[in-house]
Amino acid sequence: VTRVPRRTPMACTFCRGRKLKCDGQPTCANCHRRGLVCEYVPVYVLHSL
Numbered sequence: 905v906t907r908v909p910r911r912t913p914m915a916c917t918f919c920r921g922r923k924l925k926c927d928g929q930p931t932c933a934n935c936h937r938r939g940l941v942c943e944y945v946p947v948y949v950l951h952s953l
Contacts, residue, residue: 913928914926914928914944914946915928916932916934916935916942916943916944917943917944917945918932918934918935918938918940918942918943919932919934919935922934929942930942
């Protein structure tokens with residue numbers, strides 16, 4: 905039986921905007937590579953705007 909990899913519960917704002925796979929770390933690999941500040945905004949805040 906193969907296990908399905910767990911998904912990150914939420915992507916950072918940069919990965920979400922670019923539709924990239926986010927690893928969910930405090931500073932994700934995509935932001936780290938580009939020297940960006942990695943920010944996570946809770947999903948419920950995005951839906952209330």
